[in-house]
Amino acid sequence: MPTRADITHFGAGPAALPTEVLEKAAQALLDYNGTGLGIAEHSHRSEHAANIINTAKADLASYLDIPDDYEILFLQGGGTGQFSAVVYNLVGAWVTRQKAQILKDLGVADEKDADQDKLTEELRKAVQEKLKLDYIVTGGWSDKAHKEAIRLLGPEYVNLVSDARASNDGKFGKIADESTWNLSKDPAFVYYCDNETVDGVEFPKFPEALAPSADGTGPIVVADMSSNILSRRIPIKNFSLIFFGAQKNLGCPGITIAILKKSLLPPTTSQPSPTLLRKLGLPIGPIVLSYEIAAKNNSLYNTLSIFDVYIAGQVLQRLMRVFPDKVDGQEAVAKKKAELIYGALEANSDVYRIVPDKSVRSTMNICFRVTKGDNPDESEKAFLKGASALGLTGLKGHRSVGGIRASNYNSIPLEGAQKLADFIESFAKAA
Structure with a gap:
């Protein structure tokens, strides 16, 4: 069975959360700040709740x-x-x-x-x-x-x-x-x-x-x-x-x-x-x-x-620790991850088609189709199966449009984006 460290989850939502946030939240569910009660058991009218809201x-x-x-x-x-x-x-x-x-x-x-x-x-x-x-x-x-x-x-x-x-x-x-x-x-x-x-x-x-x-x-x-x-x-x-x-x-x-x-x-x-x-x-x-x-x-x-609200607050505090320049730092990383994935798709345009026009491509949700082969639907199934075997999950497109969708949210590390880009390249060579 894979461990959490083996998985890079590109699902469109709910998205993956930082492991350190989940580890802290798990403890808070059992005992929040030494109160003997878990955070989900404290009243929403309590001072603890007010502090969590106001801090977030x-x-x-x-x-x-x-x-x-x-x-x-x-x-x-x-x-x-x-x-x-x-x-x-x-x-x-x-x-x-x-x-x-x-x-x-x-x-x-x-x-x-x-x-x-x-x-x-x-x-x-x-x-x-x-x-x-x-x-x-x-x-x-x-x-x-x-x-x-x-x-x-x-x-x-x-x-x-x-x-x-x-x-x-x-x-x-x-x-x-x-x-x-x-x-x-x-x-x-x-x-x-x-x-x-x-x-x-x-x-x-x-x-x-x-x-x-x-x-x-x-x-x-x-x-x-x-x-x-x-x-x-x-x-x-x-x-x-x-x-x-x-x-x-x-x-x-x-x-x-x-x-x-x-x-x-x-x-x-x-x-x-x-x-x-x-x-x-x-x-x-x-x-x-x-x-x-x-x-x-x-x-x-x-x-x-x-x-x-507590989870959201912990995510925000982690972001500010990782990025002293706040959202500008996260924006730079988001663009770099998107460039890796879009770059791999563009380099293999005979195998993949990026869905939206280049002028409006999303940094967060990278939608594409596998066009190589006599049966593109089967090719996409093979792509998803091969990606999953490498721990690249959540890549199936929305049910209303199909295809492949890599959701490049903040929780996706740069290494995860690179891993997907490498798989896009290797799948194209084998197609």
């Missing part, structure tokens, strides 16, 4: 250089839950902004002095005429988020800015030129997925079409960074909301993190009342998905898995 928040802010005017939330429901949470919370914030503008236009300083029927009517008119949610669809996950917005609000409120399939023969693998994007005027938000795990597509940089102007104003930009967070530097201030599941680069399944501008929270922005939302015909979100409630309770409105 501080370390994440330090590693990514998150400014003080952003809140960090630990949530549940995964990235899929955030497809809904984004709609509920940011549509609510949009309604609050519209209400403030209407009161100003009516010359009313205090909402209590307004004609409530008139105010509601003007808000209803604003919703019908102005409300738009913008989605840039570049892969399976942004496609699902887009469909969820339509399910919750209806297609009349959701604008498809760009669908990458339209310029790539009906398949994902490219990002359409920004000059072709159909952005709304003052949308409630613009949504995109920074890295698509299924299709191996990653935005090479922050989209220029969404960049803030010189005075700092610009669209409210939301990004799903579940699969490339902590792997490269992010222009945090360009975003109003970033969310990511922990199970790729930060920890294990069970928690989702949101980095949110505090200006979208009280006292600057309060969510509309359920009564007002009903009058406007807008959906009311579950309280467990409320950013306002989560922030007010330091992510502890309901029972949070403190063990999962």
Whole structure:
């Protein structure tokens, strides 16, 4: 039987975790800091839990250089839950902004002095005429988020800015030129997925079409960074909301993190009342998905898995020990690993085909097909079998697209990437 040291796991998620983190966590499950109780047994309301949360928040802010005017939330429901949470919370914030503008236009300083029927009517008119949610669809996950917005609000409120399939023969693998994007005027938000795990597509940089102007104003930009967070530097201030599941680069399944501008929270922005939302015909979100409630309770409105937060905190502390220059150091290693793997594939283009366009190749999820031989499907099975025999596991592509996928997350050591590159070379020679 293989040992842990024999395996390099390239699975797309849950991803491998550093062995030293797991060893420490195993001890903490039995006895956390000499308390006689395991970490999973301590109350989420305890001082131990608060310290774990606050330390993890501080370390994440330090590693990514998150400014003080952003809140960090630990949530549940995964990235899929955030497809809904984004709609509920940011549509609510949009309604609050519209209400403030209407009161100003009516010359009313205090909402209590307004004609409530008139105010509601003007808000209803604003919703019908102005409300738009913008989605840039570049892969399976942004496609699902887009469909969820339509399910919750209806297609009349959701604008498809760009669908990458339209310029790539009906398949994902490219990002359409920004000059072709159909952005709304003052949308409630613009949504995109920074890295698509299924299709191996990653935005090479922050989209220029969404960049803030010189005075700092610009669209409210939301990004799903579940699969490339902590792997490269992010222009945090360009975003109003970033969310990511922990199970790729930060920890294990069970928690989702949101980095949110505090200006979208009280006292600057309060969510509309359920009564007002009903009058406007807008959906009311579950309280467990409320950013306002989560922030007010330091992510502890309901029972949070403190063990999962602890794992994430230990991963962050290890990253900062290994990389004194923080995320910049990890980014350099991630690029080097990706270059090794892509280089081996490109050197054997008669055997392999890299799926996405070169301009948008993901550093994290390297998707390719084996094209050599009379039966490529059998060739891919042989590739997977040969890789597994060498301890290179988790390489099977997503069930919706097939092929091979090497997920080059932070836990993959440089030696593991080199081992895969060597196997790519040797398999090609034998093909």
